[in-house]
Amino acid sequence: MATIFQRIGAATSLSYSIDTKTSRRSLSERKASFVVVRSDATKINTGLNRIGGRVDHLITNAVATKADTLAASTASKPGHEVLLFEALKEGLEEEMERDARVCVMGEDVGHYGGSYKVTKGLAPKFGDLRVLDTPIAENSFTGMGIGAAMTGLRPVIEGMNMGFLLLAFNQISNNCGMLHYTSGGQFKIPVVIRGPGGVGRQLGAEHSQRLESYFQSIPGIQMVACSTPYNAKGLMKAAIRSDNPVILFEHVLLYNLKETIPDEEYVLNLEEAEMVRPGQHVTILTYSRMRYHVMQAAKTLVNKGYDPEVIDIRSLKPFDLHTIGNSVKKTHRVLIVEECMRTGGIGASLTAAINENFQDYLDAPIVCLSSQDVPTPYAGTLEEWTVVQPPQIVAAVEQLCQ
Amino acid sequence: MAIWMRKALISTAVRSLRTAFASHRNPVFISRSFGSSQQLEPFSTDDDYDDHDHESLDFPGGPVSYSCEMRFLPGSSEKRVQCYRVLDDNGYPLSSTQFQHVNKEVAVKMYSGMVTLEAMDTVIYEAQRQGRISFYMTSYGEEAINLGSAAALSSHDIVLPQYREPGVMLWRGFELQDFVNQFFGNKNDIGKGRQMPTHYGSNKHNVITVSAPLATQLPQAVGAAYSLKMDKKDACVVTYFGDGCSSEGDFHASLNFAAVMEVPIVYICRNNGWAISTPVTEQFRSDGIVVKGQAYGIPSIRVDGNDALAVYNAVAAAREMAITEQRPVLIEALTYRVGHHSTSDDSTKYRPVDEIEHWKTSRNPVSVFRKWVQRRGWWSDEQESEFRANIRKQVIHAVQVAEKTEKAPIGYMFSDVYEKLPSNLMEQEKLLRETIKRYPQDFPKDVALGI
Numbered sequence: 001m002a003t004i005f006q007r008i009g010a011a012t013s014l015s016y017s018i019d020t021k022t023s024r025r026s027l028s029e030r031k032a033s034f035v036v037v038r039s040d041a042t043k044i045n046t047g048l049n050r051i052g053g054r055v056d057h058l059i060t061n062a063v064a065t066k067a068d069t070l071a072a073s074t075a076s077k078p079g080h081e082v083l084l085f086e087a088l089k090e091g092l093e094e095e096m097e098r099d100a101r102v103c104v105m106g107e108d109v110g111h112y113g114g115s116y117k118v119t120k121g122l123a124p125k126f127g128d129l130r131v132l133d134t135p136i137a138e139n140s141f142t143g144m145g146i147g148a149a150m151t152g153l154r155p156v157i158e159g160m161n162m163g164f165l166l167l168a169f170n171q172i173s174n175n176c177g178m179l180h181y182t183s184g185g186q187f188k189i190p191v192v193i194r195g196p197g198g199v200g201r202q203l204g205a206e207h208s209q210r211l212e213s214y215f216q217s218i219p220g221i222q223m224v225a226c227s228t229p230y231n232a233k234g235l236m237k238a239a240i241r242s243d244n245p246v247i248l249f250e251h252v253l254l255y256n257l258k259e260t261i262p263d264e265e266y267v268l269n270l271e272e273a274e275m276v277r278p279g280q281h282v283t284i285l286t287y288s289r290m291r292y293h294v295m296q297a298a299k300t301l302v303n304k305g306y307d308p309e310v311i312d313i314r315s316l317k318p319f320d321l322h323t324i325g326n327s328v329k330k331t332h333r334v335l336i337v338e339e340c341m342r343t344g345g346i347g348a349s350l351t352a353a354i355n356e357n358f359q360d361y362l363d364a365p366i367v368c369l370s371s372q373d374v375p376t377p378y379a380g381t382l383e384e385w386t387v388v389q390p391p392q393i394v395a396a397v398e399q400l401c402q
Numbered sequence: 403m404a405i406w407m408r409k410a411l412i413s414t415a416v417r418s419l420r421t422a423f424a425s426h427r428n429p430v431f432i433s434r435s436f437g438s439s440q441q442l443e444p445f446s447t448d449d450d451y452d453d454h455d456h457e458s459l460d461f462p463g464g465p466v467s468y469s470c471e472m473r474f475l476p477g478s479s480e481k482r483v484q485c486y487r488v489l490d491d492n493g494y495p496l497s498s499t500q501f502q503h504v505n506k507e508v509a510v511k512m513y514s515g516m517v518t519l520e521a522m523d524t525v526i527y528e529a530q531r532q533g534r535i536s537f538y539m540t541s542y543g544e545e546a547i548n549l550g551s552a553a554a555l556s557s558h559d560i561v562l563p564q565y566r567e568p569g570v571m572l573w574r575g576f577e578l579q580d581f582v583n584q585f586f587g588n589k590n591d592i593g594k595g596r597q598m599p600t601h602y603g604s605n606k607h608n609v610i611t612v613s614a615p616l617a618t619q620l621p622q623a624v625g626a627a628y629s630l631k632m633d634k635k636d637a638c639v640v641t642y643f644g645d646g647c648s649s650e651g652d653f654h655a656s657l658n659f660a661a662v663m664e665v666p667i668v669y670i671c672r673n674n675g676w677a678i679s680t681p682v683t684e685q686f687r688s689d690g691i692v693v694k695g696q697a698y699g700i701p702s703i704r705v706d707g708n709d710a711l712a713v714y715n716a717v718a719a720a721r722e723m724a725i726t727e728q729r730p731v732l733i734e735a736l737t738y739r740v741g742h743h744s745t746s747d748d749s750t751k752y753r754p755v756d757e758i759e760h761w762k763t764s765r766n767p768v769s770v771f772r773k774w775v776q777r778r779g780w781w782s783d784e785q786e787s788e789f790r791a792n793i794r795k796q797v798i799h800a801v802q803v804a805e806k807t808e809k810a811p812i813g814y815m816f817s818d819v820y821e822k823l824p825s826n827l828m829e830q831e832k833l834l835r836e837t838i839k840r841y842p843q844d845f846p847k848d849v850a851l852g853i
Contacts, residue, residue, distance in 0.1 A: 137655030140621035147625025183611035184594035185818040
C-alpha cells in the first residue's frame with residue numbers, strides 16, 4: 001500500500017492520536033508544516049515514476065549499499081503500528097529487560113513517565129532505582145550517569161530538552177568523551193544521552209537548540225539522530241549496546257510519527273546512513289525533521305522531472321562517508337538540508353568532509369541549506385522562516401541541476 | 403556514635419554551667435543550649451520551649467509548627483563548629499577523647515605511607531624544577547588526610563579523588579614506579595601518557611582517574627554510589643575535594659542528589675585554607691563546609707585534618723554509617739596547604755612566608771603522628787633515618803628508570819578514544835605516521851612508533 005502524506009493542524013507535539021479521517025479533513029489547513037508519514041510494509045523500490053500526482057513510495061527502512069537483512073525483515077512480516085515515542089520506549093524497554101544494568105535517569109522520567117512519554121510505564125515495571133527521577137541539575141545527573149557507567153551500569157540519561165544539556169557540557173565534553181582515553185582505557189563510559197531538540201512549535205529560542213553543532217567536536221562520543229519510529233527503536237537499542245558514549249538526538253516534532261515496525265527484534269548500525277529515496281540527479285543529505293521537508297520537496301521535484309536521491313545521514317558523528325560517497329559518485333551534485341545554523345553546524349562539517357574526500361566527483365559546489373545564524377524567534381511566522389522549507393529545497397535543486 | 407562524640411566535646415567549664423542551671427530549668431533546655439548541640443546550634447531554636455508554640459501546619463514536605471515570633475535564623479553562629487581531635491600538637495592523646503586505637507601494623511603502614519608521600523613530593527618537585535617533568539602538585543601538610551582516610555577504607559570502596567590524594571593510591575599498593583611513570587607519561591604509564599602528572603587512576607585499585615575540572619568527580623561519585631546501591635555491595639564511595647571546589651555548582655547538586663537518592667557515599671573535604679591564591683574568607687561566608695552538609699540533610703563532622711588518628715576514626719565511623727544506613731556523610735578535614743598549589747604557583751606571592759613556616763614545622767601532621775607512633779614503641783629514630791634515606795633512594799631510582807623509558811607510543815594517541823579504532827582515526831593515524839616517516843628529523847626520537 002502506498003504511503004500517505006497527511007498534514008496535521010497546528011498543535012503541541014505532545015500526545016494526540018492521529019486518525020485517518022481527522023487528518024484527511026485537515027488536509028485543507030495550510031498552517032501546519034508537521035507531516036505524518038504512515039507506511040505499511042514497504043518494499044525497496046527504485047525509480048517509481050511519480051508524474052501525474054501519485055504519491056511516493058517512501059522507503060523508510062532501506063539501507064543503501066550493504067546487503068542488509070534488516071530492511072528485508074520489514075517487507076516480510078506484518079509488524080505493529082507505533083508512534084515514534086512508543087518505538088523509543090519499546091527499544092528502551094527491550095534493552096532494560098535484556099540487561100539488568102541498563103537504567104534510566106533524568107527529570108520526571110519515573111512516575112510521570114517523561115515529558116514526552118518515552119519512559120512511560122517503565123518505573124512501575126522496573127522500579128524506582130532503575131528509572132530514576134533526579135533533582136534538577138543537568139551537569140550533575142549527567143556526571144552521575146558517567147560515574148555509574150564507570151562502575152558497571154549502562155545509564156540512559158534523558159535531557160528534558162536538548163538545550164538543557166548545555167548545562168551538562170562540562171561533564172559531556174571533559175569526562176564523558178574523555179575519561180576512557182585519559183584513564184588509559186581503564187574505565188569505559190557506555191552511556192546514552194538522549195532527548196528532544198530542534199526547532200519546535202513556538203517554543204522560543206532556548207528550547208529550540210540544535211545541540212549537534214555544539215557537540216560534534218567532542219572526541220570520544222558518537223552522535224546519531226533518529227527520524228522514524230523504525231530507526232528510532234533500532235538506534236536506541238544500538239546506542240544502549242554500544243560501549244562508547246552515544247548521544248541520540250530526537251526531535252520535538254517527530255514524537256507522534258506513526259509507522260509499522262517489525263515485531264521481531266532488530267538493531268540498527270549506529271554508523272550507517274539511510275537511503276530514503278534512490279535517484280540519479282542530485283544527492284540530498286539530511287537528517288531528523290528536515291528529512292520530511294526534503295521528501296515533500298522531492299514530491300514537487302519529481303513532478304518537475306527531477307530524480308533526487310535522498311539520504312538520511314542518521315550518523316552525525318562519524319559521517320557514513322561510504323554511503324554518501326557512493327551517492328556523490330553517482331549524482332555528482334550535493335545538497336545538504338539541515339536545521340542547524342549556518343555557522344559551525346553539521347552541514348558545515350559535512351560540506352568540508354565531502355569536499356575533502358570526493359572533490360573529483362563533484363560537478364558543482366556543494367549547496368548547504370541551513371537555518372540562519374539567529375536565535376529562533378517565538379513568533380510563528382518568523383520561526384517558520386528560520387527553518388528550511390520545501391520550496392527553498394526545490395529552488396536549490398533546480399539551481400544545482402542547471 | 404554521635405552520643406559519645408558529643409559527650410567528648412563538652413568542656414569542664416560547660417559542665418559546671420550545666421549543673422548551675424540544673425535546678426532552675428528543664429534538663430532538655432540545658433542539653434540543647436550547651437555543649438551537645440554545638441554542631442547543630444545555628445539551626446536550633448527555642449521554639450520547642452516557647453509558650454506560643456502552635457500545632458503543625460500541613461505543607462508539602464511535612465508538617466511544620468508555626469511561631470508568632472519573627473525570628474531569622476542567623477547566617478552563621480558566633481562560635482565555629484568544633485573539630486574532632488584525638489592527638490594534641492605533641493602527639494599525646496587528648497584525655498577526654500574517645501577513639502579507636504589502631505594496631506601496630508596499621509599505624510606503621512600509615513606512618514610510612516606519610517613519609518613516602520613526603521619523600522615522593524620532595525623528589526618529584528625537585529625533578530620538575532630541574533625540567534625533567536613538566537608539572538607536579540605536592541600534598542605537603544595533607545599527609546594525615548591522605549593516609550588516615552585511606553587506612554579506614556576497604557579495598558572495595560571506590561575512590562574518586564580530586565588530585566591531592568596520592569596517599570590513597572599509595573596505601574592501596576600503587577607502586578612508586580607506577581606513579582613516576584604517570585608523571586613522565588612514558589610507555590609504562592597505566593594511563594598511557596594521556597594525562598597530566600598527578601592525574602592518576604587505577605582500575606585495579608578502585609581509584610577512578612582524576613579529571614582536571616573541579617568538582618566533576620562529585621556527581622560521578624553519586625553515580626558510582628548509586629551503582630553500588632543497585633548491586634547491594636558492602637562498600638561505599640569516598641570522594642575528595644577541596645575548599646575551593648565546594649563553590650562549584652556540582653558540589654551542591656551532588657550533595658543534594660546523594661541525600662535524595664540515599665546512596666552510600668562519604669564526602670571528604672580537604673579544607674586547606676587556600677584555592678590557589680583565594681583564601682577561604684573569599685571563597686565562602688559560611689563556617690567552612692561542615693555546615694553545608696546539614697543544609698542538604700547530610701550528617702556532617704569537622705575533624706582536625708592534621709591529626710591522622712582523628713581522620714582515621716572519623717572516616718571509619720562515616721563509612722560504617724554510609725553503608726549500614728545507605729546515606730551520604732560529610733567530613734570536613736581542616737588543614738593547611740603547606741606547598742604551593744602546583745609547580746606553576748609561587749604561594750609566597752599571596753601569603754606570608756612565616757605563616758607557611760609555622761604550619762610546616764609546629765603543625766606538621768607527619769611529626770605529630772611520628773611522636774605518637776614512637777611513643778608506642780612502634781618506631782624509632784634509627785628506623786626514621788633509615789626509612790627516609792631508603793625511600794628517597796627509591797623515588798630517585800624510579801625517576802631515573804622512568805626517564806630512560808621510552809615515551810608513550812604514537813598508537814596511544816588514537817586508541818581508546820572509542821572502544822574500537824574508527825576509520826577516521828585510522829586515517830589520521832596513518833597520515834601522522836607517514837609524515838613522521840618523511841620528516842624523521844622533526845619528530846622526537848624517544849617516542850616509539852610501534853603499537
